[in-house]
Amino acid sequence: MxxxxxxxxxxxxxxxxxxxxxxxxxxxxxxxxxxxxxxxxxxxxxxxxxxxxxxxxxxxxxxxxxxxxxxxxxxxxxxxxxxxxxxxxxxxxxxxxxxxxxxxxxxxxxxxxxxxxxxxxxxxxxxxxxxxxxxxxxxxxxxxxxxxxxxxxxxxxxxxxxxxxxxxxxxxxxxxxxxxxxxxxxxxxxxxxxxxxxxxxxxxxxxxxxxxxxxxxxxxxxxxxxxxxxxxxxxxxxxxxxxxxxxxxxxxxxxxxxxxxxxxxxxxxxxxxxxxxxxxxxxxxxxxxxxxxxxxxxxxxxxARWPGRLELLEDQAYGRVLLDGAHNPAGARALAAALAELGLRRFPLVLGAMRGKRVTAVLRALAPLRPRPVFTRVADGDALEPAALLRTWQRVGGGGSVAPSPAEALARAASLRTSADEPIVVAGSLYLVGAVRGILTGEVAA
The missing domain is CATH 3.40.1190.10 (Mur-like, catalytic domain)
Incomplete structure (x- = not known):
């Protein structure tokens, strides 16, 4: 060093x-x-x-x-x-x-x-x-x-x-x-x-x-x-x-x-x-x-560009990935509207959230688009457990799955694609977005 x-x-x-x-x-x-x-x-x-x-x-x-x-x-x-x-x-x-x-x-x-x-x-x-x-x-x-x-x-x-x-x-x-x-x-x-x-x-x-x-x-x-x-x-x-x-x-x-x-x-x-x-x-x-x-x-x-906020990245391994830090109800509604404008429905979704957020309202905003979610967490003590997110989602949106890390969630979401150009959407926490962005760009968190 x-x-x-x-x-x-x-x-x-x-x-x-x-x-x-x-x-x-x-x-x-x-x-x-x-x-x-x-x-x-x-x-x-x-x-x-x-x-x-x-x-x-x-x-x-x-x-x-x-x-x-x-x-x-x-x-x-x-x-x-x-x-x-x-x-x-x-x-x-x-x-x-x-x-x-x-x-x-x-x-x-x-x-x-x-x-x-x-x-x-x-x-x-x-x-x-x-x-x-x-x-x-x-x-x-x-x-x-x-x-x-x-x-x-x-x-x-x-x-x-x-x-x-x-x-x-x-x-x-x-x-x-x-x-x-x-x-x-x-x-x-x-x-x-x-x-x-x-x-x-x-x-x-x-x-x-x-x-x-x-x-x-x-x-x-x-x-x-x-x-x-x-x-x-x-x-x-x-x-x-x-x-x-x-x-x-x-x-x-x-x-x-x-x-x-x-x-x-x-x-x-x-x-x-x-x-x-x-x-x-x-x-x-x-x-x-x-x-x-x-x-x-x-x-x-x-x-103008704003990394991690409705940012589209292309990756050789994972294809197209759309990152957005929506973590409150208003942000989730804006994300849902933007996804609808882009013609996206039933897309693979990687989602994590932090404690203290209005998670049910965030999930309700995304539910009408019928995404296929994989819930995960970042390595932070304030992050909600994926299983808890899945239980909330089952009450408002339907089925989904969990993965213990952002990398595993990204891989699982990629397997849910119905076409090669369908983007994976990553949302719910800027900390999660940062972790996924680091995976895609090769940047080392520091």
Missing amino acids: SRADLAYSTAVEAIRSRGRFGISLGLERVTALLAHQGDPHRELHGALVAGTNGKGSVVALVRAALGAAGLTVGTMPKPHLVSYRERIAIDGEALTPERFAAAIGRVLPLADRVAVSLGSPTEFEVLTAAAFAELAAAGVDLVVVEVGLGGRLDATNVLDPGVAAITNVQHDHERHLGRTLAAIGAEKAGIIKPGNLVATGASGRGLVPIQERCSALGVPMRRAGRGQAYRAEVRQAGWDGLVVDAVMPGRDLNGLHIGLLGGHQAANAAVALAVLDALAEDASRRGLAHPVDEAAIRRGFAA
């Missing part, structure tokens, strides 16, 4: 060891970690993106459009699918092992100091502090940062980049965020700060606390969705993505190609357009030119 590989593996083990601290919401520890580094996050401008679903897609679309305009963009995708290096990215490229190890190595001694008075920083807090410092040191033009959980007390909320975006408000993580849409919306609205520009695709009860927060702070809100100033209607959906007719103030973008699969991406595209408009206004406030014109939007949206 090279010195660089050893440094990286040491950094990863140090981060993993902090997983034992679990989820511990609050800003005190990450604030202290950043203060010890000179508050590098205060140098970052861009957008902080919260929401139940669609955060990653909106980040991918916005980043791609900004990149097409020649801007350098930092992102913090989460969770990583295969490698921890994915958690800090510049222009869509993960840090090298050496650079990642150095970034983490600078934060770990500070975490020990913070632990004395505030308790041990979590894995996510260490990653967040390292990412903000690294992106600031890299001098990126903008950051587009995805919130981890909720918003108000999430570690990323120490950042005030100028634009706050909330994709939507739906049920998920109720144990931490509350059981009503109003409560969940209030947690997400907590990312909105004085002077921010706000973009949201939320509607109904989940929108109310966002409106109230904007009103209380006197900040403007851009709304995206049907009947709003930013909207997109699907013209065509297929294996090469979407074509939508989109509208934003002062501009019609008819025939806009989106490189992401699924009709639900039209709603995400509308939010992304609102975010881009807000970023342009924020740049103007700071006396900067904002070069994202229609041509950059078209190039960027067409080129």
Whole structure:
């Protein structure tokens, strides 16, 4: 093992060891970690993106459009699918092992100091502090940062980049965020700060606390969705993505190609357009030119990719495999709609899930397509047992089978194909998607 590989593996083990601290919401520890580094996050401008679903897609679309305009963009995708290096990215490229190890190595001694008075920083807090410092040191033009959980007390909320975006408000993580849409919306609205520009695709009860927060702070809100100033209607959906007719103030973008699969991406595209408009206004406030014109939007949206989210891979051994991290009812409904758009029914399905998720509702969303499921689990203590998933499925969807590992589940699903080009669908957990993606691409989990 090279010195660089050893440094990286040491950094990863140090981060993993902090997983034992679990989820511990609050800003005190990450604030202290950043203060010890000179508050590098205060140098970052861009957008902080919260929401139940669609955060990653909106980040991918916005980043791609900004990149097409020649801007350098930092992102913090989460969770990583295969490698921890994915958690800090510049222009869509993960840090090298050496650079990642150095970034983490600078934060770990500070975490020990913070632990004395505030308790041990979590894995996510260490990653967040390292990412903000690294992106600031890299001098990126903008950051587009995805919130981890909720918003108000999430570690990323120490950042005030100028634009706050909330994709939507739906049920998920109720144990931490509350059981009503109003409560969940209030947690997400907590990312909105004085002077921010706000973009949201939320509607109904989940929108109310966002409106109230904007009103209380006197900040403007851009709304995206049907009947709003930013909207997109699907013209065509297929294996090469979407074509939508989109509208934003002062501009019609008819025939806009989106490189992401699924009709639900039209709603995400509308939010992304609102975010881009807000970023342009924020740049103007700071006396900067904002070069994202229609041509950059078209190039960027067409080129946008979001690994593990309705991502189609081709493999010599397993054929076509469609990966999607749908893990809550709304995500499962979006997946089911996308599969129906693509004409898929009775397909082989590999599914795993984590404890605390609304598994019955997820399975009910997929049941009308009559898939042939193989239930499995990832090597995580919070993963549900395949046999328990099968019992739930038998109540809502019919027969199925179990496999003890993702690799065995993938092989069994391949044997269920009725034609060579029929895809295997993998869903239910991003951790499962990451494990399968590693098998297909040959990437080693690290």
